[in-house]
Amino acid sequence: MDANADADTVTKTKVTALPGDGIGPEVMQATMRILEAANAPIEWEMAEAGAEVFKKGLITGVPRETLDSISRNGLALKSPLETPVGFGGKSANVTLRKHFELYANIRPVRELPGVTTPFSGRGIDMVIVRENVEDVYAGIEHMQTTTVAQCLKLMTAPGCERIIRAAFALAAAEERKHVTCATKANIMKLTEGLMKRVFEKVGPEFSEFKQDHIIIDNCAHQLVIAPEQFDVIVTSNMNGDIISDLAAGLVGGLGIAPSSNLGDHAAMFEAVHGSAPQIAGKGLANPTALLSAAIMLLRHISAFEVAETVEQALFITLAEGKNLTGDLSPKGHGVGTAAFTDQVIANLGRSSNLPSRVYSKLELKAWPELTAHTEPDTRELVGIDVFLESGLGSEELGRSLEEIAQDTPFRLNGVSNRGVQVYPATGGQTFLVDHFAARFMLKQPIPLNASSANGQAEISYLVQRIGAKFAWMHIEKLQRFDGKDAFERPQGEG
Amino acid sequence: MDANADADTVTKTKVTALPGDGIGPEVMQATMRILEAANAPIEWEMAEAGAEVFKKGLITGVPRETLDSISRNGLALKSPLETPVGFGGKSANVTLRKHFELYANIRPVRELPGVTTPFSGRGIDMVIVRENVEDVYAGIEHMQTTTVAQCLKLMTAPGCERIIRAAFALAAAEERKHVTCATKANIMKLTEGLMKRVFEKVGPEFSEFKQDHIIIDNCAHQLVIAPEQFDVIVTSNMNGDIISDLAAGLVGGLGIAPSSNLGDHAAMFEAVHGSAPQIAGKGLANPTALLSAAIMLLRHISAFEVAETVEQALFITLAEGKNLTGDLSPKGHGVGTAAFTDQVIANLGRSSNLPSRVYSKLELKAWPELTAHTEPDTRELVGIDVFLESGLGSEELGRSLEEIAQDTPFRLNGVSNRGVQVYPATGGQTFLVDHFAARFMLKQPIPLNASSANGQAEISYLVQRIGAKFAWMHIEKLQRFDGKDAFERPQGEG
Numbered sequence: 001m002d003a004n005a006d007a008d009t010v011t012k013t014k015v016t017a018l019p020g021d022g023i024g025p026e027v028m029q030a031t032m033r034i035l036e037a038a039n040a041p042i043e044w045e046m047a048e049a050g051a052e053v054f055k056k057g058l059i060t061g062v063p064r065e066t067l068d069s070i071s072r073n074g075l076a077l078k079s080p081l082e083t084p085v086g087f088g089g090k091s092a093n094v095t096l097r098k099h100f101e102l103y104a105n106i107r108p109v110r111e112l113p114g115v116t117t118p119f120s121g122r123g124i125d126m127v128i129v130r131e132n133v134e135d136v137y138a139g140i141e142h143m144q145t146t147t148v149a150q151c152l153k154l155m156t157a158p159g160c161e162r163i164i165r166a167a168f169a170l171a172a173a174e175e176r177k178h179v180t181c182a183t184k185a186n187i188m189k190l191t192e193g194l195m196k197r198v199f200e201k202v203g204p205e206f207s208e209f210k211q212d213h214i215i216i217d218n219c220a221h222q223l224v225i226a227p228e229q230f231d232v233i234v235t236s237n238m239n240g241d242i243i244s245d246l247a248a249g250l251v252g253g254l255g256i257a258p259s260s261n262l263g264d265h266a267a268m269f270e271a272v273h274g275s276a277p278q279i280a281g282k283g284l285a286n287p288t289a290l291l292s293a294a295i296m297l298l299r300h301i302s303a304f305e306v307a308e309t310v311e312q313a314l315f316i317t318l319a320e321g322k323n324l325t326g327d328l329s330p331k332g333h334g335v336g337t338a339a340f341t342d343q344v345i346a347n348l349g350r351s352s353n354l355p356s357r358v359y360s361k362l363e364l365k366a367w368p369e370l371t372a373h374t375e376p377d378t379r380e381l382v383g384i385d386v387f388l389e390s391g392l393g394s395e396e397l398g399r400s401l402e403e404i405a406q407d408t409p410f411r412l413n414g415v416s417n418r419g420v421q422v423y424p425a426t427g428g429q430t431f432l433v434d435h436f437a438a439r440f441m442l443k444q445p446i447p448l449n450a451s452s453a454n455g456q457a458e459i460s461y462l463v464q465r466i467g468a469k470f471a472w473m474h475i476e477k478l479q480r481f482d483g484k485d486a487f488e489r490p491q492g493e494g
Numbered sequence: 495m496d497a498n499a500d501a502d503t504v505t506k507t508k509v510t511a512l513p514g515d516g517i518g519p520e521v522m523q524a525t526m527r528i529l530e531a532a533n534a535p536i537e538w539e540m541a542e543a544g545a546e547v548f549k550k551g552l553i554t555g556v557p558r559e560t561l562d563s564i565s566r567n568g569l570a571l572k573s574p575l576e577t578p579v580g581f582g583g584k585s586a587n588v589t590l591r592k593h594f595e596l597y598a599n600i601r602p603v604r605e606l607p608g609v610t611t612p613f614s615g616r617g618i619d620m621v622i623v624r625e626n627v628e629d630v631y632a633g634i635e636h637m638q639t640t641t642v643a644q645c646l647k648l649m650t651a652p653g654c655e656r657i658i659r660a661a662f663a664l665a666a667a668e669e670r671k672h673v674t675c676a677t678k679a680n681i682m683k684l685t686e687g688l689m690k691r692v693f694e695k696v697g698p699e700f701s702e703f704k705q706d707h708i709i710i711d712n713c714a715h716q717l718v719i720a721p722e723q724f725d726v727i728v729t730s731n732m733n734g735d736i737i738s739d740l741a742a743g744l745v746g747g748l749g750i751a752p753s754s755n756l757g758d759h760a761a762m763f764e765a766v767h768g769s770a771p772q773i774a775g776k777g778l779a780n781p782t783a784l785l786s787a788a789i790m791l792l793r794h795i796s797a798f799e800v801a802e803t804v805e806q807a808l809f810i811t812l813a814e815g816k817n818l819t820g821d822l823s824p825k826g827h828g829v830g831t832a833a834f835t836d837q838v839i840a841n842l843g844r845s846s847n848l849p850s851r852v853y854s855k856l857e858l859k860a861w862p863e864l865t866a867h868t869e870p871d872t873r874e875l876v877g878i879d880v881f882l883e884s885g886l887g888s889e890e891l892g893r894s895l896e897e898i899a900q901d902t903p904f905r906l907n908g909v910s911n912r913g914v915q916v917y918p919a920t921g922g923q924t925f926l927v928d929h930f931a932a933r934f935m936l937k938q939p940i941p942l943n944a945s946s947a948n949g950q951a952e953i954s955y956l957v958q959r960i961g962a963k964f965a966w967m968h969i970e971k972l973q974r975f976d977g978k979d980a981f982e983r984p985q986g987e988g
Contacts, residue, residue, distance in 0.1 A: 067921065090985055091680075098914050098985050099922040118612030133925075136647060138913030140931065141684035142879075142970050143980035146868045147651035149684040153630060154912055156927045157641035184732070186585075190635035190643040217739040224718060224743035238678070242736050245711040249718035265923045373885030373928040374640045385636075391867030418648055419632030420592045427561065428593040429759045431627075433650045434867040437634065452965035460954050471946035476636050477967040486637035491584055491592050 012043040013301045016069040016076040021050040022275025023285035024079025030287035030341040031077070031294050034313075037345040040298060040306045045069050049092050050081035050275075061092030067099060076268040077297055079290060080275040090139075097132055102261035102268055103159070104166040104364070105130040107244040108296070113319035113354050115252040115328065119227060124251055125357075126230040127174065129167040130240025131195075132261060134159045137237045144473050145389045148435035155191040155236060158371045160198040165365050166262065167234035168206040173362040178210040178231035179203075182219040182239060190488060195236055216243070223247055248272060255327055258292035260300065264367055267300055269293040283336040286325040288314065291344070299359050308356045310344075315352035317344050376481040379448040381455040383410065383441035385487075386466055387474035389434050398423030401438050404465045409458045410440035416490035437490070438466075445480065506537040507795045510563040510570040515544040516769025517779035518573030524781035524835040525571070525788050528807075531839040534792060534800045539563050543586050544575035544769075555586030561593060570762040571791055573784060574769040584633075591626055596755035596762055597653070598660040598858070599624040601738040602790070607813035607848050609746040609822065613721060618745055619851075620724040621668065623661040624734025625689075626755060628653045631731050638967050639883045642929040649685040649730060652865045654692040659859050660756065661728035662700040667856040672704040672725035673697075676713040676733060684982060686710075689730055710737070717741055742766060749821055752786035754794065758860055761794055763787040777830040780819040782808065785838070793853050802850045804838075809846035811838045870975040873942040875949040877904065877935035879981075880960055881968035883928050892917030895932050898959045903952045904934035910984035931984070932960075939974065 017032070019025040035042060047066040054061045061083060070076045081092040096102070107128040111120065140152040164181070171179050181199040183192040196213055203211045214222070216239045222229065223243060227250050235243065248257040257272040271289035279285060291314060298307035318324070323343035326334025335343075390397050394415060402412045415423035416437045420430045440462060446455040459477075466472055479486045511526070513519040529536060541560040548555045555577060564570045575586040590596070601622040605614065634646040658675070665673050675693040677686040690707055697705045708716070710733045716723065717737060721744050729737065742751040751766040765783035773779060785808060792801035812818070817837035820828025829837075884891050888909060896906045909917040910931045914924045934956060940949040953971075960966055973980045 094681075094985065098924070099920070101923045101925045103925070133914075134912055136678075136682055139681065139982055139985060140910075140913050141682060141982040143684060143973070143975065144648075146870050146975050146980075147865070149649050149688045151647040151649075151682050151685040153645040153647050154638075154929070155643050155645075156912070156929070158925070158927055159912075162925075184630075184735075187588075187633065188630055188635060188645050190637055191645040194643045217735045220714070220736045221739040221743045221748060224740055225747055238732070239736070241678075241711045242714045242733070245715040246718055246740060249715045253719055254715060263923070264925075367925060371641070371925070371927050373883070376640050389867070416634075418628055418650070418653075419634050420627075426593070427558075429595045429757070429863070430592070431595045431597065431652070431656075431758075431861060431863060431865070433652055433865050435648070435650070448965065453962050456958055456961040460958065464950055464954065467950040468947050471942070473971040473973065475969045479637070479967065481637065481640050486640075488633055488635040491588065491633060 010041045012041045013075065014043050014045055014073045015297065016047050016066070016073050017044045018047055018049050018066070018076060018078040018081070020079030020275065021082040022080060022277045022280040024275055026283065026285045026337050027271065027287035027290040028079045030337050031290045033341055034291060034310060034344050035294055038306050038310050038348055040310070041303055045073060049096070051084050053092070054084050054087035059087070060090070060095045062095050062099070070100065070266055070268070074266045075297065075301070076266065077290070077294055078268055078270040080271060080273060082275050096268060097261055100263050100266040100268070101133060102263040102266065103131065103133050103162055104262040105132040105240065105244070106170060106260045106262065106296070107247070107272070108258065109247040109251055111251050112256065113315050113352055114321050115256065115318060117250060117252055119250050122228045124227045126227070126247065127170060127176070127232050128240060128244045128247055129163060129170060129232060129234040130244055131159060131163040131235070131237045133237070135237035142474070144387060144435045148433055153191055155194050157194060157198060158367070160195045161202060162367060164199050164202050164234055167232055168209065169363055169365070171209055171232045173360050175358050176231045179206070180219070180230060180233045181213045182216045182233055182235040182243070183213065184216050184239070186215055192236065199234070219243060220246060223250065255286060256288040256292070258289050258296055260293065260296045262364060264364070269297040269300070283338060284326060284334070285337050286327050287337060287341065300362065302361050304359055307359070309348055311356050312351045313344050313347040313349070315354050316347050316350050319352050319354070378482055380445040380480040381442065381448050381477060382445045382480050382485070383413065383439060383478040384459055384462070385476040385478060386438045386440065386463065386472050388436055388438060388466065388470045388472040390436055390470055391434055394422035394432065395425065397436060400469065401466070404469065405440055405462065408462045408465065409442055409444065410462050411443060413439040413441045414490065420491045439478070441478070448479070504535045506535045507569065508537050508539055508567045509791065510541050510560070510567050511538045512541055512543050512560070512570060512572040512575070514573030514769065515576040516574060516771045516774040518769055520775070520777065520779045520831050521765065521781035521784040522573045524831050525784045527835055528785060528804060528838050529788055532800050532804050532842055534804070535797055539567060543590070545578050547586070548578050548581035553581070554584070554589045556589050556593070564594065564760055564762070568760045569791065569795070570760065571784070571788055572762055572764040574765060574767060576769050590762060591755055594757050594760040594762070595627060596757040596760065597625065597627050597656055598756040599626040599734065599738070600664060600754045600756065600790070601741070601766070602752065603741040603745055605745050606750065607809050607846055608815050609750065609812060611744060611746055613744050616722045618721045620721070620741065621664060621670070621726050622734060622738045622741055623657060623664060623726060623728040624738055625653060625657040625729070625731045627731070629731035636968070638881060638929045642927055647685055649688050651688060651692060652861070654689040655696060656859070656861060658693050658696050658728055661726055662703065663856055663858055665703055665726045667854050669852050670725045673700070674713070674724060674727045675707045676710045676727055676729040676737065677707065678710050678733070679707070680709055686730060693728070713737060714740060717744065749780060750782040750786070752783050752790055754787065754790045756858060758858070763791040763794070777832060778820060778828070779831050780821050781831060781835065794856065796855050798853055801853070803842055805850050806845045807838050807841040807843070809848050810841050810844050813846050813848070872976055874939040874974040875936065875942050875971060876939045876974050876979070877907065877933060877972040878953055878956070879970040879972060880932045880934065880957065880966050882930055882932060882960065882964045882966040884930055884964055885928055888916035888926060889919065891930060894963065895960070898963065899934055899956065902956045902959065903936055903938065904956050905937060907933040907935045908984065914985045933972070935972070942973070
């Protein structure tokens with residue numbers, strides 16, 4: 001599909017289109033037809049990704065030409081991609097997100113006319129802004145023993161700041177009033193707590209918005225009790241994954257949910273749903289989600305009027321309920337993708353009872369590729385945590401480690417099992433797995449500012465002694481930055 | 495409150511009662527009155543925990559006498575506890591859970607008569623079985639740099655097996671038909687994947703139940719789209735935290751939600767709601783949640799008939815809507831805690847239209863305190879991951895680390911930033927934080943079976959060389975158990 005034959009004088013924006021797998025090509029074609037009929041100022045550049053690419057042997061599922069096309073255009077509209085079982089390990093969707101550092105996942109959740117749910121009539125209209133690249137999604141996992149698995153949950157101050165600023169920028173662009181930060185800061189004080197602290201630090205710059213923090217489990221609860229209270233929710237990756245799908249369910253489900261993925265170098269717009277292989281190729285798919293993603297894309301390139309025309313045509317089509325696809329119709333009354341598409345096109349120029357929101361350009365702060373490394377004023381090494389494998393009971397293990405620490409610059413502070421102190425005994429009835437964390441504190445903290453090599457000899461000496469008797473698999477330095485402990489204490493430590 | 499004056503011949507079971515904070519004492523008193531009126535075979539032993547205890551300076555919030563009482567009785571009924579800001583770091587609730595290793599959090603979610611929600615009439619009746627002590631709740635957190643926070647997500651095979659067996663045991667005890675395991679195994683293959691694998695391994699022993707696995711975000715979605723499809727859901731700690739509060743919202747909210755926390759040595763029954771300080775002491779609180787928890791307790795001690803009598807009295811009270819507390823009444827028509835309690839007592843012996851489910855004793859498998867350490871047949875050290883802090887760009891850093899590895903038994907495999915490979919470059923536009931993972935592979939794997947000291951010298955030599963130039967803070971051994979890599983690859987690694 002090239003430039004419109006009746007080329008108008010408007011400059012067209014090039015967008016990479018990924019028709020993807022399953023129903024992907026059908027909903028892509030429908031979306032393109034509607035956008036063409038609406039004279040959307042877009043020129044498509046078709047590109048491959050997904051199942052066929054995996055099957056050709058490329059384990060990322062995304063060929064170089066596709067990456068180059070998105071790099072060049074900075075914009076992509078993407079249908080669902082499959083990662084076929086047995087080909088490559090990582091999903092093509094995650095590859096695209098990480099390759100272009102698309103850190104902000106924007107998930108609008110708005111009650112649509114004609115789409116009846118248990119929450120209809122309550123005027124749900126919120127956006128969930130999900131951090132899209134950090135957290136447990138870093139995928140850094142190590143089996144610590146044959147039975148104990150570990151995943152690193154990483155959250156960073158610049159990562160939190162980026163997504164929080166994106167949430168305020170979005171609130172400004174959509175004339176929203178209220179930004180809620182949802183975390184599990186009460187339990188994970190350093191990681192989830194970091195997002196809360198950054199929110200509280202950055203928030204005052206955006207004092208025109210009502211701001212609050214909510215614990216993520218309460219947020220999930222409130223989303224089903226009183227969803228209309230939310231306007232913009234900003235949250236970390238895993239939390240956002242769960243609540244964005246929850247919230248989509250409140251207004252009709254993933255089948256009609258669009259999303260955008262924004263970064264400094266590119267923006268990708270997509271349907272949230274999967275490739276629905278069971279109805280692929282039958283002309284039955286509902287293109288609403290991808291069309292809604294395309295409307296987000298139009299607004300992203302400041303084509304606000306065309307976006308509103310298409311959105312109102314979609315709204316009135318849904319509201320009137322004529323020629324809807326099977327998923328939105330009473331049984332036996334659904335039409336095919338083509339008839340629905342024709343209906344939306346026929347409705348171009350008409351307005352629904354639900355006005356489009358007022359939008360202006362979403363301006364994301366630009367970030368340097370390399371974040372400044374911040375050296376604290378003072379930095380001390382105060383100890384190390386050594387994670388080791390043992391079938392011993394905690395008393396025997398603790399005493400043995402105490403002995404090992406003798407004649408070293410360290411003393412054993414305690415031993416914990418899955419975060420609960422088991423030596424010295426607290427009287428708790430902890431079930432022991434074969435993975436212990438032994439915390440050794442330096443009798444005398446060692447300043448680290450002068451040279452990172454400081455403390456090496458001491459650590460090495462202790463670890464050698466431990467390794468002679470126990471199988472360790474993981475070491476963490478315990479540091480103090482600017483006089484403040486940069487680590488948490490285990491449960492039960494006095 | 496001692497043994498009933500009209501002591502009948504039934505042997506009474508001693509239960510530790512924690513009246514707790516805020517509205518806690520009021521709902522506890524109401525619950526005790528109803529149970530006494532129903533001749534429940536319970537003798538209460540009152541114990542302290544919560545805000546007052548923290549304020550006396552005990553940083554756990556739970557005095558020794560309380561721990562001893564629960565240890566002795568093995569049973570507790572607990573009202574909400576507060577962790578006042580500024581006293582102690584960890585919550586008293588978490589302390590109790592971890593001290594007694596109460597690994598199974600049982601959250602029944604059932605539509606109640608008279609409690610109207612958007613989902614009323616759909617017959618929601620499920621139980622969420624949440625793992626209660628592992629996962630990110632281990633609270634093991636380390637600042638890796640001044641801007642990068644890390645939390646360890648730990649999941650263990652015995653931990654997963656315990657909770658999965660508990661879910662099947664519960665399904666059997668409540669004559670349920672269908673157990674769904676909800677994880678994020680598609681992203682976290684080693685940790686969340688472990689729970690899925692254990693479910694698939696243990697499941698066949700319980701072939702009388704329908705069994706399936708669902709991705710947690712889809713589970714949250716389905717819970718608001720079609721909650722009536724679920725019967726028993728078993729899931730990991732963080733996932734369970736979110737979806738159990740979500741699910742409670744579907745049937746009327748946390749205000750009326752009970753839960754139990756089960757372990758090998760004790761069981762604790764509680765209301766899920768908080769201490770509601772704003773209405774504390776006013777005689778307005780709704781005791782339904784704690785009363786429902788007490789009903790669970792009665793069934794736990796096999797007092798099935800009394801449990802049903804109390805449950806039916808509660809159901810009919812709610813159904814008839816006479817003398818309900820303010821939270822369940824039209825504005826201005828609520829009564830106080832005492833009047834509601836009197837009404838439930840007056841209804842003892844009557845039955846509602848909603849039958850109680852059929853229950854039998856929930857039999858949990860007993861576990862040894864110390865799990866067997868499983869040594870793989872072969873164990874090799876194949877490399878190490880060194881996490882280090884640097885303000886360098888990835889090319890410069892990568893080349894420098896490659897140089898360091900020269901003349902060591904290792905070669906640099908690659909460098910990643912938050913799980914995405916940045917050296918050798920993949921062309922991706924990764925935003926760099928000052929925390930890198932350098933993966934060094936041994937040119938020749940080292941067998942570890944013979945002695946855990948094997949490889950020590952090699953690691954020590956490499957780490958010394960790295961430490962001379964870079965500030966590392968975290969090391970992970972890369973092992974191969976029985977010929978299988980015990981670690982995941984970063985995104986982008988070819």
